[in-house]
Amino acid sequence: MANYNLESSEGRVEALRRMLLIRAFDEEAGDRFADGEIPGFVHLYIGEEAVGVGTCAALDPDDYIASTHRGHGHCIAKGLDPKYMMAELYGKAEGYCNGKGGSMHIADVDAGMLGANGIVGAGPPLATGAALSIDYDDRDQIAVSFLGDGAVAQGQVHEAMNLAATWDLPVVFVVENNQYGEGTPVEDQHNVDNLSDTAQAYDIPGLTVDGMDVTAVAEAVDEARSRARNGNGPTLVEAETYRYRGHYEGDEEPYRDEAEIERWKDRDPIDSFTERLIDRDELTEAEFEELQTEVEAKIQDAVDYAQDATPPEPHEAYDDMFGEIPPEIERFATAARTDGGTPGGDR
Amino acid sequence: MTAQVERELETETEELTVREAIRQALREELERDEDVFLIGEDIGEFGGVLEVTGDLYEEFGDERIKDTPISEAGFTGAATGAAATGTRPVVELMFSDFSGVAMEQIMNQMAKMRYMFGGKAEMPVTVRTTEGGGMGAASQHSGTVHTWMAHFPGLKAVAPGTAAAAKGLTKAAIRSNDPVFVFENKMIYEQTGQVPTDEDYTAPIGEAAIEREGDDVTVVATQRLVGESLQTAESIADEFGLEVEVIDPRSLYPLDTETIVESVRKTGRLIVADESPLSYGTHAEIVARVQEEAFFSLDAPIQRVGTPDTHMPFSPPLENEVLPDGDDVRAAIERIS
Numbered sequence: 026m027a028n029y030n031l032e033s034s035e036g037r038v039e040a041l042r043r044m045l046l047i048r049a050f051d052e053e054a055g056d057r058f059a060d061g062e063i064p065g066f067v068h069l070y071i072g073e074e075a076v077g078v079g080t081c082a083a084l085d086p087d088d089y090i091a092s093t094h095r096g097h098g099h100c101i102a103k104g105l106d107p108k109y110m111m112a113e114l115y116g117k118a119e120g121y122c123n124g125k126g127g128s129m130h131i132a133d134v135d136a137g138m139l140g141a142n143g144i145v146g147a148g149p150p151l152a153t154g155a156a157l158s159i160d161y162d163d164r165d166q167i168a169v170s171f172l173g174d175g176a177v178a179q180g181q182v183h184e185a186m187n188l189a190a191t192w193d194l195p196v197v198f199v200v201e202n203n204q205y206g207e208g209t210p211v212e213d214q215h216n217v218d219n220l221s222d223t224a225q226a227y228d229i230p231g232l233t234v235d236g237m238d239v240t241a242v243a244e245a246v247d248e249a250r251s252r253a254r255n256g257n258g259p260t261l262v263e264a265e266t267y268r269y270r271g272h273y274e275g276d277e278e279p280y281r282d283e284a285e286i287e288r289w290k291d292r293d294p295i296d297s298f299t300e301r302l303i304d305r306d307e308l309t310e311a312e313f314e315e316l317q318t319e320v321e322a323k324i325q326d327a328v329d330y331a332q333d334a335t336p337p338e339p340h341e342a343y344d345d346m347f348g349e350i351p352p353e354i355e356r357f358a359t360a361a362r363t364d365g366g367t368p369g370g371d372r
Numbered sequence: 373m374t375a376q377v378e379r380e381l382e383t384e385t386e387e388l389t390v391r392e393a394i395r396q397a398l399r400e401e402l403e404r405d406e407d408v409f410l411i412g413e414d415i416g417e418f419g420g421v422l423e424v425t426g427d428l429y430e431e432f433g434d435e436r437i438k439d440t441p442i443s444e445a446g447f448t449g450a451a452t453g454a455a456a457t458g459t460r461p462v463v464e465l466m467f468s469d470f471s472g473v474a475m476e477q478i479m480n481q482m483a484k485m486r487y488m489f490g491g492k493a494e495m496p497v498t499v500r501t502t503e504g505g506g507m508g509a510a511s512q513h514s515g516t517v518h519t520w521m522a523h524f525p526g527l528k529a530v531a532p533g534t535a536a537a538a539k540g541l542t543k544a545a546i547r548s549n550d551p552v553f554v555f556e557n558k559m560i561y562e563q564t565g566q567v568p569t570d571e572d573y574t575a576p577i578g579e580a581a582i583e584r585e586g587d588d589v590t591v592v593a594t595q596r597l598v599g600e601s602l603q604t605a606e607s608i609a610d611e612f613g614l615e616v617e618v619i620d621p622r623s624l625y626p627l628d629t630e631t632i633v634e635s636v637r638k639t640g641r642l643i644v645a646d647e648s649p650l651s652y653g654t655h656a657e658i659v660a661r662v663q664e665e666a667f668f669s670l671d672a673p674i675q676r677v678g679t680p681d682t683h684m685p686f687s688p689p690l691e692n693e694v695l696p697d698g699d700d701v702r703a704a705i706e707r708i709s
């Protein structure tokens with residue numbers, strides 16, 4: 026079963042550890058972005074940890090996930106190493122994508138992580154395709170696509186749901202309804218009461234769960250996974266959640282007020298789950314402190330690693346375009362490897 | 373049989389139409405590799421709107437010849453996801469004009485995944501699609517869009533002009549671990565040619581074929597214009613004693629610059645004939661490469677033959693007006709000889 030099944034006490038503590046790791050990672054990423062050490066865009070997952078962790082808790086290690094632009098949490102939930110993640114955010118050669126992807130394209134296909142995605146709504150067709158491979162080869166796996174509430178308005182998302190439903194493919198669509206697509210509230214983007222209502226169009230189960238509760242998410246995904254593995258096709262799970270930070274770092278957030286943010290923070294997924302574990306004597310305060318210390322050290326290590334890692338050599342820009350590199354690119358690679366010049370006509 | 377095919381193979385051939393050659397390529401690759409499956413609209417029992425997949429469904433069943441809903445973005449994306457996770461899909465996009473519907477998945481996922489992920493994703497996907505005017509199918513079913521894909525980094529694009537190339541390129545595309553677009557021209561499905569019977573025959577992606585040798589003018593022609601240029605070359609030889617060399621690049625990206633440049637060094641004259649619109653296109657790329665490599669071998673200005681930047685109109689007299697053909701190639705040769 027899952028690498029951290031929520032049915033066992035160890036599994037629950039591991040789930041808490043992963044949520045803490047996600048939060049610490051993203052807080053650090055936000056700070057490092059503000060310091061100018063991380064280029065580009067970063068979209069933080071803080072507040073939404075229970076969705077990624079609850080989902081991945083219900084998966085086997087070899088199941089696939091397709092992620093979004095807000096993907097750091099999915100990576101850590103799936104088991105990716107914060108060291109290589111941070112190195113990727115820093116654009117270093119040791120990063121998961123050798124510095125070619127960054128925050129928005131972090132991926133580890135061998136670990137079943139089919140990539141963060143800079144295109145809103147692009148993940149569901151890809152996960153549906155992974156499910157097609159699984160189905161074609163009769164493999165005992167499933168594929169999950171995370172998508173935001175905003176993504177539910179994209180045409181290709183609905184094409185994917187219709188394909189997956191029509192072909193009974195082993196996919197679970199996990200909608201992370203964090204109440205906004207950038208600055209636009211969910212009710213200004215959709216006509217349905219619940220985004221899970223859209224499942225009705227495809228005659229697949231659709232349910233809305235509390236995305237601030239890791240066990241509620243895990244239970245829903247676990248059931249969806251069994252359904253998928255038994256050949257009964259996809260499920261849409263909508264998880265109601267909230268992002269504490271701006272859409273991306275630097276967002277001035279004119280679209281909401283502090284009171285709204287505080288209301289959601291009262292239901293913080295990490296605090297509530299910690300309390301529950303302590304109440305049930307599955308964790309002591311001291312053990313929790315230890316967990317916190319361990320997580321902070323791990324993130325510090327990740328930052329140290331990323332800072333010390335190697336910037337890619339310019340000629341590496343020409344690697345990985347194809348399995349078989351064409352002469353059109355090879356000539357630039359050769360020039361960059363030798364004198365860093367640009368090739369010209371030869372006479 | 374062409375000189376090039378003879379040299380390449382020294383093997384047994386049979387006469388096939390382009391359509392039969394493509395179907396044979398698909399059949400052989402389906403038989404050879406269990407990971408290969410076809411996916412597209414009405415390619416199963418229906419046999420494909422232009423009847424390319426034909427009876428493959430009867431042989432291979434609906435798991436391997438997979439009919440889809442009318443969802444180009446969805447199934448092109450699914451094929452991309454499938455290719456990244458261990459299978460080898462061959463997509464049929466019914467008409468190349470519909471590729472816009474699927475373009476997001478093509479340009480941002482299929483083309484970029486390997487690169488963005490630092491090489492840690494394979495993308496063994498083939499997309500077959502049909503192009504070209506000539507049958508009165510009007511503007512939304514007659515486009516020639518191969519320049520888009522040849523231009524877009526991360527995609528390979530091939531466009532056969534003969535039955536042998538059609539079979540060889542289709543097989544090479546399916547075997548490739550890169551995304552390859554195969555642009556079939558709908559007007560040459562019935563064109564016949566000698567095709568190698570060897571099941572391991574492929575036309576390597578990135579290698580042109582010299583279809584007719586000649587010392588006086590080089591014509592680089594694609595798709596339907598290969599056959600038409602060959603006919604033009606024969607009549608020009610008869611009338612003027614000029615020997616035209618006709619090259620089918622077969623592969624647009626990567627492009628076999630060397631074969632074209634070698635030819636221009638010999639002839640000093642170049643015509644580029646391709647049905648895509650003239651501006652900012654395939655012609656321009658070939659011209660640019662030739663001037664980079666063989667500027668001082670040129671004896672005359674390079675000529676382009678293509679569609680003059682219009683859409684394909686419906687009415688036959690209008691379509692005939694804008695569609696490039698062998699006469700346009702002849703006129704171009706006459707201008708510079």
Ligand SMILES: Cc1ncc(C[n+]2csc(CCOP(=O)(O)OP(=O)(O)O)c2C)c(N)n1
Pocket residue numbers: 094095143144145146172173174175176177201203205206207272
């Ligand atoms: C096709 C496309 N359109 C627009 C954008 C710009 N964009 C990036 S994230 C985003 C909001 C997405 O909202 P949602 O799906 O709810 O995800 P969230 O950011 O809330 O996690 C937008 C509009 C994009 N990346 N891709």
Ligand SMILES: [Mg+2]
Pocket residue numbers: 173174175201202203204205206207
């Ligand atoms: Mg949102």
